[in-house]
Amino acid sequence: MLSLPRPVTAGQGADSIRVLVWNAWRGGNEVDRGPEKVLRVVRDVQPDLVLMQESYDVDGDRPTLGRWIASELGWHAHQSESPHLCVISPMEFDATHFHDPWHGVGVRIEDDQGRAFVAWSIWLDYRAYITYALRDDPTMTDTALLALETEKSARFTEVKALLADVDEVSMKEPSIPTLVGGDFNCPSHLDWTVDTTRMYRHRRNLDLPVSLAMYEDGFVDVFREVHPDPIQRPGITWSPMFREKADGTVQAFDRIDRLYLRNPSVGDWKLVPVAARTLPEGWEDDRIPVPQRVFPSDHGAVVLDLEWRPIEKRSLDLRIESVDRIADEAPHSAFTDLLRVGDRLYCAFREGDRHVHGADGRIRVLVRDRDGGPWRSAAFLEEDGIDLRDPKLSLAPDGRIMVLCGGSDYEERTLVGACSRVAFSDENGEDFGPVVPVAIDPAVRSDVDWLWRVTWDDAGTGWGVVYQHQQDDPKVRLLSSTDGIVWRHVTDLPVEGRGNETTLRFDGDGRMTALVRREGSDSRAWLGQASPPFVDWTFDLLPEAIGGPDLVRAPTGDGWIVSGRRHLPDGVRTAIWWRGDDGSWETLATLPSSGDTSYPGLVLDHDRLLVSYYSSHEGRTAIHFAEASVIPRDDGVFPSRPESVTVGIRGERSGEDD
Structure with missing residues (x-):
């Protein structure tokens, strides 16, 4: 003593x-x-x-x-x-x-x-x-x-x-x-x-x-x-x-x-x-x-x-209820995202023959009922001569589903250019296309631009981060758009250590949160926050490196549910963490995964967390879908589940609570 x-x-x-x-x-x-x-x-x-x-x-x-x-x-x-x-x-x-x-x-x-x-x-x-x-x-x-x-x-x-x-x-x-x-x-x-x-x-x-x-x-x-x-x-x-x-x-x-x-x-x-x-x-x-x-x-x-x-105790627990393989037709299926719109759930991923340097990738979009049932193909997107990669889903202000993906141009095995692509559904969430390049602000445009994920605010403005990974001093730049195609430079995020894949989300008070993957000598992720107009950022260093990061606001309003690739002594896994507003960090779950794995998409549906991800732990690299129960601690309760909305009316985007 x-x-x-x-x-x-x-x-x-x-x-x-x-x-x-x-x-x-x-x-x-x-x-x-x-x-x-x-x-x-x-x-x-x-x-x-x-x-x-x-x-x-x-x-x-x-x-x-x-x-x-x-x-x-x-x-x-x-x-x-x-x-x-x-x-x-x-x-x-x-x-x-x-x-x-x-x-x-x-x-x-x-x-x-x-x-x-x-x-x-x-x-x-x-x-x-x-x-x-x-x-x-x-x-x-x-x-x-x-x-x-x-x-x-x-x-x-x-x-x-x-x-x-x-x-x-x-x-x-x-x-x-x-x-x-x-x-x-x-x-x-x-x-x-x-x-x-x-x-x-x-x-x-x-x-x-x-x-x-x-x-x-x-x-x-x-x-x-x-x-x-x-x-x-x-x-x-x-x-x-x-x-x-x-x-x-x-x-x-x-x-x-x-x-x-x-x-x-x-x-x-x-x-x-x-x-x-x-x-x-x-x-x-x-x-x-x-x-x-x-x-x-x-x-x-x-x-x-x-x-x-x-040590602040987290306000919720997570219990994995089921994990299913939902797509494995291609030799290599990977890089997922998830979106709920009304009574439908959409899952997008890349189909190719290997992780990189194979045949050009195509984008597959699956759809099923919100509460279950079989998955069916809703879209198959391709572009001649372009490797389409890592699709991300969001709901545009006009009610159409937006598919954003990377577009890489290779000469043999050498990357000679990159520009993200976008395609929209019709107002019923059925027909998708065509695939078109996005237009990055000329003030910051480069030959290797990757706009990775888009989040829309309640005013109808889309926000995303473009990274330029082939440069000696790569930047991560915050962009905004009103149509999802033309993107204006807002500011550069003060991220060191080769920042790249970034997910943006809003909390209930209008603040923007950025989860940034880094690949420098210190590869631990950064978590940042800014208030409008989103030009002054403060960042915290997270305890772990996170590949293919996604996050959703916890239904308790006091933290974030985070997912991505985790590096463990015996290999990599796709994991789910708790990040409290007090700075606490805990592992909530590790999904069945190993080898080539990660890039989850998260949807919080009242007291259910829905997760898409890919993994090669069963041999072929395939798409998996997990459902987990979100359980409040200390006898807490979540808001009641809302009534469904129809496609074409502003629905729920990946990463947002009801």
Whole structure:
């Protein structure tokens, strides 16, 4: 439990935790009065938790650095059998954990309100530093660089072994957060991006395996949660002490000291990153001899503030009632969408002979009664010489069904052009066609435009995002239209990391929400929101990558039901998640799927969630249709199911509640 009174005041108060992550450099022995200078930094920071590396024996008759600092402050220290890893805190430790003398020690802490967490101090192999390698040989291949992490050093092996022990501890108490912080001796994939390669000579756009292993295990980088832009806030920790060698070789600067956080999906409390900075805030003159430096380490320190917040319980559950294969006639049936109009349900998808680079795709539209019955073909759309892809359905203001799809022009296997196509039904929802190109605003038009999905507002304006994926610096641009054919540029969405497929929806207050797939080194999706006129956007980073994303507003009005492709250790699946307005994120269901799968269409029909998607888990890539019951929690009820409307009168679009 929390020890009171505390000898040093907490950094941010009872509802927060301040963490100091720091490699203190050989016990502070390399600088005059180094241990005292380390102690001064700790006093000034006023942390609740210190995750220290290189807590070696202090010169003289003092104990290891971490233990000495704890004794000076009246705090607690856990170093166990490690020669250099130490956890220090004014809070008592309920339990201690030991992974490896060089690579990991941990503690469990619980405060006087019963909020607990586990924290680990870690260190990984310093050899074969990838940033040095690229500095010294800019011609190194990507494969050779990545081998530095997996073969020339033990870092990747060490982090996987560490995570196995961390996960074993977490499995025994899955309702509390876990912190892992220390000296990773390698950069993060979040810092080695397309954008940073333009600013830093010694970087590449690479999927760096150590930091990716942390993300794949459910952790987030606390510094990057607070400061997502690695150019505006680089967070350099190596090295403020050594910036240039005597021969003029410059340092290979990078952010190698990090704190990772994994919050529980169950329980009562989570930790939310709110602030992050590095020390020293101003670097000393490089000409000052090392023993005379004020800041006593060759590593920068990282100070991170996290707030305790309650885990909001989602207001609904999802129960899968049935899953049926509804189309498999083509060799490859994929890329679906779903639309309800009155008493009818429409499902669109692409028919081809493979995912890409086969015969040109065609679009099939099926229809059935809202409450069941057989599916029948309502439309078959094709265009000579054009690969029609990924159809999306919406209900235009005049009551006609609009089919939007990609149109790719290939010469053999090379994409030479792309422009989305559109086709409309008649007013009865029966006859579809012809297929015509959309007209993108000349101010932003390119040779590879893909307008991916359209949502209409109540005033009769269509909204969609066009992405231009073949460009070096791809943009995701918000467009609007009154007829579904001619599209005007509104604004560019401030999305980094190669954003592309975007679904737009409106909430009950007229705000627009954008769910954006990204394919950069950090591929986690972004969720943004804007009020009219939809030019000022704020985005949140979601915990997972989502392929072919769709979302609908929850009938409880306090969150979104999200679906798309999910990446799991044993492969990909089509999944359904809950995203609460409070920022909570939970998996609601995983649909029967694997291999080539995803691109769902969602329709919320009162207390039923209807889902179309494709998957190859049964062999042939086929279209599947799932029905799920949406069950309110806490004895809640949904609005009663409305009377049906007829085709030709404004009906219900995919992604919208009654």
